[in-house]
Amino acid sequence: MRILDNILTDRGSKYAVSGAPAADAAAVQKVLKDLKKKKKFAKATHNSWGLICAEGPLKNDDGESGAGIVILRMLEREDLRDHVVIVTRWYGSKHLGGDRFRHVQEAVRAYIADLRGTG
Secondary structure, three states, X not given: OEEEEEEEEEOOEEEEEEEEEOOOHHHHHHHHHHHOOOHHHHOOOEEEEEEEEOOEEEEEOOOOOOHHHHHHHHHHXXXXXXXXXXXXXXXXXXXXXXXXXXXXXXXXXXXXXXHOOOO
């Protein structure tokens, strides 16, 4: 599993991004279970994720409405398949409105750049 911690902060909210190879929904659940073994990630407000695999596009907002589809669109654009990307947010007590989508995009961009060695 690859983890990029503390990608950005905004009004008290903190973001991290992580991911790993995953071929299906069961593999995603294992990756999430491993991630949440780290106490910090287990206490996160949201662990939103996206995956494009043989089962089709899969996503979960984990309460961060719309975040999963943002991740999926970016994975499609980058043609990243069989690799789950998880954006973690620790809520900082202030609503971010639409800015949260920009932060999800920034986190996924950083992850893909790191994964491909261009970051």
